[in-house]
Amino acid sequence: MNKGLLGLIIILSVIILLLIINKKPKHLELTYSINSGIPFKWEVEIEDETVAKLKKSYVTKNENKGAIVGGKVYTKYIFEGLKEGKTTITFKYVNITNEMPPKEEKYNIKVDKNKNIILLKNKEE
Numbered sequence: 001m002n003k004g005l006l007g008l009i010i011i012l013s014v015i016i017l018l019l020i021i022n023k024k025p026k027h028l029e030l031t032y033s034i035n036s037g038i039p040f041k042w043e044v045e046i047e048d049e050t051v052a053k054l055k056k057s058y059v060t061k062n063e064n065k066g067a068i069v070g071g072k073v074y075t076k077y078i079f080e081g082l083k084e085g086k087t088t089i090t091f092k093y094v095n096i097t098n099e100m101p102p103k104e105e106k107y108n109i110k111v112d113k114n115k116n117i118i119l120l121k122n123k124e125e
Helices: 003-021
Strands: 028-035 040-046 053-063 072-081 083-095 103-112 117-120
Touching: 028 040, 028 083, 028 103, 040 053, 040 072, 072 117
Parallel strands: none
Antiparallel strands: 028 072, 040 083, 053 072, 083 103, 103 117
16 A cells, blocks of 8 residues: 555544544533513522533523513523433523412433433433
C-alpha cells in the first residue's frame, strides 16, 4: 500500500475517533409558558439530583408588549445528565399567593452511560 494513502487513512481514522469521543451528550430541553403579571410561576424539582440537574433556564420569547399585562412569557429549561440512572422531573405550576393548589407535570427520564437524557413513556421502562 502507498505510504501516502496509509498516512491519509490513519489521519482520517484519528479525526473520526476524536469526533466520536468529543460528541456532547444529548440534553433534555423543555419549554413552558406563563402569562406575565399573573401570580403563577413554574417550579422544577428533580427526584434524584445525582442523576440529572437543571443546567440553565432562560426566557426565549416574551409577548408582553410594553405595559400590557398578561402576554405570554416562554422559558426554556435545559437538563443535563450527570450519571447513569433514572429519575423524575416535576414541573409545578404554583400560585405565588398560595390561594390554589399547584398543578403538576412529570417527566420520567433515563440517563445512559454517555450522559444522554432519554425521555421515558412511563416509570416501568
